[in-house]
Amino acid sequence: xxxxxxxxxxxxxxxxxxxxxxxxxxxxxxxxxxxxxxxxxxxxxxxxxxxxxxxxxxxxxxxxxxxxxxxxxxxxxxxxxxxxxxxxxxxxxxxxxxxxxxxxxxxxxxxxxxxxxxxxxxxxxxxxxxxxxxxxxxxxxxxxxxxxxxxxxxxxxxxxxxxxxxxxxxxxxxxxxxxxxxxxxxxxxxxxxxxxxxxxxxxxxxxxxxxxxxxxxxxxxxxxxxxxxxxxxxxxxxxxxxxxxxxxxxxxxxxxxxxxxxxxxxxxxxxxxxxxxxxxxxxxxxxxxxxxxxxxxxxxxxxxxxxxxxxxxxxxxxxxxxxxxxxxxxxxxxxxxxxxxxx
Amino acid sequence: xxxxxxxxxxxxxxxxxxxxxxxxxxxxxxxxxxxxxxxxxxxxxxxxxxxxxxxxxxxxxxxxxxxxxxxxxxxxxxxxxxxxxxxxxxxxxxxxxxxxxxxxxxxxxxxxxxxxxxxxxxxxxxxxxxxxxxxxxxxxxxxxxxxxxxxxxxxxxxxxxxxxxxxxxxxxxxxxxxxxxxxxxxxxxxxxxxxxxxxxxxxxxxxxxxxxxxxxxxxxxxxxxxxxxxxxxxxxxxxxxxxxxxxxxxxxxxxxxxxxxxxxxxxxxxxxxxxxxxxxxxxxxxxxxxxxxxxxxxxxxxxxxxxxxxxxxxxxxxxxxxxxxx
Ligand SMILES: Cc1ncc(C[n+]2csc(CCOP(=O)(O)OP(=O)(O)O)c2C)c(N)n1
Numbered sequence: 001x002x003x004x005x006x007x008x009x010x011x012x013x014x015x016x017x018x019x020x021x022x023x024x025x026x027x028x029x030x031x032x033x034x035x036x037x038x039x040x041x042x043x044x045x046x047x048x049x050x051x052x053x054x055x056x057x058x059x060x061x062x063x064x065x066x067x068x069x070x071x072x073x074x075x076x077x078x079x080x081x082x083x084x085x086x087x088x089x090x091x092x093x094x095x096x097x098x099x100x101x102x103x104x105x106x107x108x109x110x111x112x113x114x115x116x117x118x119x120x121x122x123x124x125x126x127x128x129x130x131x132x133x134x135x136x137x138x139x140x141x142x143x144x145x146x147x148x149x150x151x152x153x154x155x156x157x158x159x160x161x162x163x164x165x166x167x168x169x170x171x172x173x174x175x176x177x178x179x180x181x182x183x184x185x186x187x188x189x190x191x192x193x194x195x196x197x198x199x200x201x202x203x204x205x206x207x208x209x210x211x212x213x214x215x216x217x218x219x220x221x222x223x224x225x226x227x228x229x230x231x232x233x234x235x236x237x238x239x240x241x242x243x244x245x246x247x248x249x250x251x252x253x254x255x256x257x258x259x260x261x262x263x264x265x266x267x268x269x270x271x272x273x274x275x276x277x278x279x280x281x282x283x284x285x286x287x288x289x290x291x292x293x294x295x296x297x298x299x300x301x302x303x304x305x306x307x308x309x310x311x312x313x314x315x316x317x318x319x320x321x322x323x324x325x326x327x328x329x330x331x332x333x334x335x336x337x338x339x340x341x342x343x
Numbered sequence: 344x345x346x347x348x349x350x351x352x353x354x355x356x357x358x359x360x361x362x363x364x365x366x367x368x369x370x371x372x373x374x375x376x377x378x379x380x381x382x383x384x385x386x387x388x389x390x391x392x393x394x395x396x397x398x399x400x401x402x403x404x405x406x407x408x409x410x411x412x413x414x415x416x417x418x419x420x421x422x423x424x425x426x427x428x429x430x431x432x433x434x435x436x437x438x439x440x441x442x443x444x445x446x447x448x449x450x451x452x453x454x455x456x457x458x459x460x461x462x463x464x465x466x467x468x469x470x471x472x473x474x475x476x477x478x479x480x481x482x483x484x485x486x487x488x489x490x491x492x493x494x495x496x497x498x499x500x501x502x503x504x505x506x507x508x509x510x511x512x513x514x515x516x517x518x519x520x521x522x523x524x525x526x527x528x529x530x531x532x533x534x535x536x537x538x539x540x541x542x543x544x545x546x547x548x549x550x551x552x553x554x555x556x557x558x559x560x561x562x563x564x565x566x567x568x569x570x571x572x573x574x575x576x577x578x579x580x581x582x583x584x585x586x587x588x589x590x591x592x593x594x595x596x597x598x599x600x601x602x603x604x605x606x607x608x609x610x611x612x613x614x615x616x617x618x619x620x621x622x623x624x625x626x627x628x629x630x631x632x633x634x635x636x637x638x639x640x641x642x643x644x645x646x647x648x649x650x651x652x653x654x655x656x657x658x659x660x661x662x663x664x665x666x667x668x669x
Contacts, residue, residue: 052646053469081469103470103646121470122429123401153372156400157432184401186377192400253468259377317648322641337609337639341651 001243002223003213007272009280018222022287028069028217029282030296032061032275035085037300038094039248045308046252052102055082056248059215062274063179063242065089066220070228071147071175076115076133078126078148081251082179086149087116094307095314104317105325124150124159127176131163134172134237145231146174147224153184155201156192164205164239173231175224178241179214182269185250186260199241207237214244215272218281245269347527350520352494353383353459356501357421359531361391367505368413369396371406371423371459380425381461381520403429407436410456411444419455421505427462427514428471430479441510442485454510457501463516463555464606464653467646473517474643475554475607480512481584481616487511487536488584492557494525496581499534507536516554539587541594545574548663549594549601551617553580556604556654563659575663583613591617592625599630602666606653609637631669636662 004013011017020028039057046054057064060082068086071077079087084097091114100107100118108118120126130148137144154160155178167174178198182189195201202209210227212219220242227238247270249255257266282288319341323334330338347355360367369384369391375398378385388396399406403424410420424430430437441454464473480488489504489511491497497515504511542557543564552560557579564575576594580586595601601621603614614635621633636654644652654662 052467103644103648121472122432124432153401156402156405158402158404159432184372185380186373187398187401191398254380317644319639319641319644319648319651322644322648322652323639326641333610334640341639 001211001213002219003216004218004222005216005277005281007277009277009284011281016219016222018218018225025282026287026292028065028221029278029288031065031069031089032217032278033293033296034300034303035061035065036275037297038304041301041304043248043252050308051098053081053251053253054101055251056246057082057085059245059247059269059273060179060181061085062217062278063214063220063244066217067147067177067224067240067242070221070224071145073113074115075145075147075228076117078117078130078133078146079119080123080126080149080151080154081119081121082151083119083149087119090114090116092116094303095310098307098311099314102311104314105321106314123154124157124163126150127160127163128166129163130174130176131166131170131172134167134174134231135170138170138172143232144173145228146172147177147228148174149177149179151184152178152180152182152189152198153187153192155198161201161204164202164207164237167237168205168207171234171236173234174237175227175231176237176239177224178239179244180241181244181246183246183260185255188260197241199239202239205239207239209239209241211241211243214242215274215277217274217278245272344526344528346524347494348521348524349491349494349497349515350381350383352498352527353501353515354385354387355527355529356498356505356531357384357387358390360502360505361387361395363531364419366417366419367395367421368418369421369423370399370409372399372401372425374398374423379423381517383459384423403432404436407433407441407458410458411436411441411454414441414454414456415444415452419505421457421459424458424460426468426472427460427476428474430460430476433458434479437486437510437512438483442483445485445509453508455508456510457504458510458512459515460512461515461517461520463518464643464649465518465555467649468517470645473645473649475605475612477514477583478607478612481613485509486584487582488514489536489582490514490516490554491581492516492519492554492579493523494527496534496540498527499532500536500581502531503533503536506533511536514554518555534581537582537585537587539581539590540579541576541590542579543575543577545576545598547573547598547600548575548667549591549598550575550577550604550663551580551591551601552577552604553583553613554606556606559654559656559659560604563656563663566656567660567663573667580613586617586620588620588624591621592628595621595625595628599628600666601629602634602636602662604636604654604659604662606638608640609635610640612637631666634662634666634669
């Protein structure tokens with residue numbers, strides 16, 4: 001398992017240490033802190049009924065942000081329901097992510113130039129689609145990469161195997177990231193599979209894979225960067241297994257982790273908090289201060305409030321709008337149904 | 344007798360049948376240790392052990408295929424699809440395989456399987472969790488489809504489904520899970536599959552509904568009666584495949600007018616099939632065309648506008664009025 005920083009933030013693998021500028025390093029920390037604050041706010045807002053569906057992300061910031069940071073804006077991202085941070089850092093306006101959570105049609109309407117698909121709710125569907133997106137880049141000789149995410153549980157789906165196999169068969173430029181947060185809702189990984197690692201599932205598809213410490217943002221970045229470069233160089237897809245943990249519940253729809261996770265396990269993972277680790281590293285390099293931390297916290301709070309205000313200002317969706325979203329040209333029958341909803 | 348919600352009635356039915364028949368197995372995503380995302384299987388793994396009540400890997404095709412294979416060897420699997428919207432993943436194993444097993448083996452092998460899934464709108468779920476896809480299942484020869492509207496029926500119908508020697512899809516409307524408590528016996532009892540119930544007698548209009556829409560129909564009918572003195576007769580189908588056309592025809596002979604009410608989008612669903620069968624069996628008893636009151640032909644609008652999209656009491660009443668005026 002690739003690790004660059006240990007839990008105390010000491011470099012344990014000099015060789016793999018990515019060559020990032022001070023600004024790039026600080027930007028990664030900024031995004032992680034920002035995402036943690038945003039997650040806390042989103043949880044509260046969901047409890048208050050001000051947001052719709054939400055899957056908490058705390059604990060997975062390094063895994064999410066380290067991997068997204070290794071891509072370019074023109075690379076195409078296919079997130080799952082939990083991967084809202086990567087989608088937003090890849091260009092999806094936050095207020096649209098909020099609208100998406102409420103089921104508003106404008107939520108998934110990516111602005112021009114934003115290469116992101118609305119988060120996938122059907123587990124595994126994004127994996128086969130990523131193979132298609134990547135093949136398109138290959139066919140058009142575009143120097144772009146498809147990057148997609150799935151959970152540990154999701155790797156049991158047929159679609160997962162099909163997607164990585166197709167990408168391998170076509171040597172398509174795709175990067176598949178498994179965020180192994182140890183549980184699929186309540187089901188632990190050892191009940192999902194007899195495979196020792198999820199990374200080893202790549203062997204059957206004949207593609208390379210790597211397992212990384214998903215609580216170490218530099219390790220995730222470094223492995224993803226390698227995979228993205230390999231894809232861009234025409235060397236085909238890669239599977240990455242990022243070992244991580246979600247600190248919170250599965251979603252905000254009534255999941256109670258105490259039914260399936262022990263306190264000891266939760267505490268053991270809390271000790272590997274990706275923010276704590278990277279902060280120690282940066283502080284050791286004199287690249288991060290308490291003032292920096294506080295500034296980001298304020299910035300995040302303001303950004304969330306602004307995005308929420310913008311989402312609230314969006315007129316509520318209507319049934320005719322939903323009907324209009326079904327076809328390029330409405331069939332007569334549907335036009336008649338639409339009329340019933342126009343007062 | 345105990346007061347039970349529909350979810351408790353489901354648990355009670357599963358409990359009774361697991362106790363009665365050691366060939367009954369229960370599995371699906373999160374059904375074991377955690378007791379299901381709605382707690383439908385709460386406590387059952389503890390009681391019957393993880394050989395009979397167990398979590399599966401996350402793969403619906405695998406879950407349904409496992410059921411087919413276990414059934415081939417004489418088990419009676421109850422397979423949970425965590426939300427009905429994920430049935431697409433399992434469709435080959437259900438429609439393409441299990442429902443054809445009796446034919447493919449000339450009756451040597453059968454598929455005494457129950458697939459259970461929560462579904463239905465009005466509870467603010469994310470995308471693909473609320474869709475009413477029962478029309479897909481009705482198009483599957485060899486499969487029965489049951490949709491209860493209350494706790495008492497849920498238990499009796501689920502037990503019948505488990506004891507049935509052919510595959511049955513049992514759909515549980517999420518809005519009904521905890522919306523009412525009624526008297527339900529703790530011990531096992533059965534209600535016949537394929538038999539509708541007249542839940543409100545009336546002489547002026549036959550209303551055919553199932554699932555949560557039965558309650559919308561009842562509300563609309565009571566309002567109608569109070570405001571206009573018009574009496575709707577409401578039929579709760581309970582099983583939508585096969586359809587109990589006899590009960591429908593008997594009612595139409597009396598009322599001469601009918602509407603079909605469904606939460607699903609309009610085209611090619613239960614409503615369309617009911618209208619077709621009325622056409623075949625009762626057209627000469629009708630004084631007007633049979634109207635469909637449904638959601639429009641769109642994807643299910645998760646959360647934000649589901650209340651507007653689902654047939655409301657108001658829209659249902661407008662539909663009743665229209666059917667009477669035709
Ligand atoms: C096809 C499909 N089946 C089931 C579900 C319900 N479901 C949502 S999340 C989840 C568990 C996913 O676990 P994992 O893949 O490990 O990802 P995580 O949520 O932990 O990020 C399940 C079973 C779904 N959304 N889609």
